[in-house]
Amino acid sequence: MPDTTYEYLQGVFNGEHPIQRQNPQPGESEYYYITPNQNPTKPVNELQTTDISFPQQNNKLSLQNIISEAFNSYPTVRMGDALGTLYAAKQEMDTVKKDGYDNYAHRLGMCLNAQKGLDSAVYSLGWGVLKEIKDIVQKAPKKGINSAWNDTIKDMKNNIEGLQYGLTHPHDSCRTWLKDLDYGVNKWKK
DSSP, X not given: XXXXXXXXHHHHHTTOSOXXXXXXXXXXXXXXXXXXXXXXXXXXXXXXXXXXXXXXXXXXTSHHHHHHHHTTSHHHHHHHHHHHHHXXXXXXXXXXXXXXXXXXXXXXHHHHHHTXXXXXXXXXXXXXXXXXXXXXXXXXXXXXXXXXXXXXXXXXXXXXXXXXXXXXXXXXXXXXXXXXXXXXXXXXXX
């Protein structure tokens, strides 16, 4: 099983993971693969598929089957894609390991998702809110509620700024925009 939702989705869209049909029609198999290398902007219900004659797993309660069925709908795929982009920005932050780089990473992930459209921006905002709630719960006992709250407010401001830029500049580079950010102090260079 892949380590992240993003990797799993890549596998689904690259034809590496079978998907179970909820109501197979006459002539359709119970399982199918998405044919790889299709236009990534196509709605899920328009993607070409390849039937397979045998299931990889017969356990209908398996994690793979649950995830496959969940990702069968377009909104869920977009939510997963938004989460994958945010996770990639966090991984970049963890790799860079510089003070204040989270200010850059928050804006980057949100900007990239917002450039994909309003639905992706809304999902990103939702994921951001959930993450900040988790952070408050984890940080408050260690740092105190005021410190945890202030960090959450800062992160949410960064998220919203990234979303605003991405929505209003869908064809510009988020990284070029962020070159003018002094992420160490979380201020824009003049």
